[in-house]
Amino acid sequence: MNIHKTVVVLLALLLAGMAIVPMVNATEPQLNTPSKMVSIDEAGNEALINVQDIANTAQGFSEWRDSEVVLSKTYFDLSENPAAYAFNVTKNGEYNGYILVSAQRDNYPVLECSRGYLPTLSTETSIRSKIKISESQTEDLVIKDPVPVYLGATFYFNAYPITDTTGKVVDHAYVDLINNRIFTSSDMKMEMAVNKSSLQANAAKQADIERLWSLESSPSAMTSVSSMTRSSNYIYDVPYYQWYRGCSPTAAAMVLGYWQSHGYPSYPTGTTLIDELANAMGTSSTWPFTGATFPLFIDDGIETVATNHGYSSLNSIENIWFNTDHFTDMTAEIDAGRPFILSMYGGGAALGKPDTYDEHSVTVVGYVGSLQNYLTIHDTWNSPPNYPLNEYRLLANMNWGGSMSDWVRP
């Protein structure tokens, strides 16, 4: 590695640190001002508009066409402000999934959607939590009925208020509905301090959120959804590789695997290709960074592997994007028939999926320009019950804290 590259690496480390520190330390947004609150009626309208949009956009959601939405539950944040409204999606009276709409205007209108069910308290956890909570309380304290709490994708809780003899709430106990864990109030503060990310840290994301709310709040939105022009493109034949050795080499292998079957037959495929890329881009195999890759080395690794197989003309170009929207650049790359690698910091969840990507590399194979712009990705995570294996996922544009892309131009 030459001096220039070393300086670039150090500079990028510094910039990344500067970008990430505010995300971790940012103060909690003030969510309860009236102008930021979303009424149930407004949320219902949002739900209905987006159900139709998703039905026309996302793989596996076509049955949502002409569905209705019914409010099923309101979730709150830790300050007991409404955080999200859950609507059941029904068609001809039959349950067909749910959509979660933000109750605050400084978050994306649609937080989650799924053909499945919202997480609920299992009988086993319910019994366990009652025993644990009762063990920790004194005779003077009473446990009240739980309040549903939503703190972001996969963070679903039941909050049990604990009151004294006068009825005053003195504490809360929290049951994690996903992992069946039980938290005290102090546990929750620590947990949220670690996991909280500030949407306000990213100006471009805020602008995107404001655009979506204003777009969808117009009276004609429902009509325009059905007649709006959608732009989309999808590169077929990009192979799907499940995660192996690290997300960055796996994502890069899908791109080179595509070129292997499109005029560059010397590349290997599958785990052999991933191994070569992992070695070339220096993917760590030692604790505590096993499977992690410095994103600035991804393009170098790709070029090294290409050269090793006789394709020295391949050019891999890295783009570092912190707070800016580059959807147009990405669609241009897809329109040119070139899949690429997207590496995210603080990545959110794919449409209809519960797990957030956090620090993750994926292969971008297409896009959908709609009410919300989406990237069509191969995320390396597919497995039952998400089969078939080559199922793509839709990731909302800018649904990350920072990102970096690697074009691959043979």
Next chain:
Amino acid sequence: MKQEWKRIMMVIGTVAILVVVIGWFCGFVMIGPGLPPSVNGWYFPQPDGRYIDGTRVFANTGAEHYGMNGPVSRICPDMFPVISSDCIQAQYERFYANDSRMDSHYIVISWYFNNTAKFADAEQELNDFLKRSGTVSDIRLDLNPEFQRVSAFRADDIQYSFTSVPVSQYTSNATSGYFIVYNRPLIRDRQDYIIMYYGVLNDSDIRTHEAFLTTLLVQGGFPTDPGVISPFA
């Protein structure tokens, strides 16, 4: 002497601070490993072919074929104790070359754990149950026949470095099959544990079904790193 000692301590302190700072930076800046919270289901046989009466079947697997009967379910059958809240199962069936169904029904169950202690407790609980309810023995399952059978159909270039895997064979009237444990299959320093069960329903004659259960195991893929696969403790 005191000055020398002070200088050494300053160097050690500086190095320690540098290690912490660099480690902190690396933790934030590096991308990956990029795994989901749970990897349950990563070793399920996944049908990818055509449909026969609503059953999605595997493509290119020979004259006889097989498929997944119904969707993968997160509700596991009560033939085994509840040892993990993260449990998925799917049922499979076989077809003759003329697409008519065979009588036997098969099941694959996967229990996932992200904690070593909980995994050990669960393994013990399941092992105790199996010994009470049927017959358990540790054997090595020969994969060679299945490798040879599917070699003509596989598109990947995986080279297996072994030809048999250690499993716990279980037989009872309700179900018979093989338990296999994957210990930290993806990253050695991440606590992922998976107990897989490949079995036939309502049949205690496991020898008759050994070949097909091996097929299910191989078709689902399995970790190939040394020391990852084990039978029950």
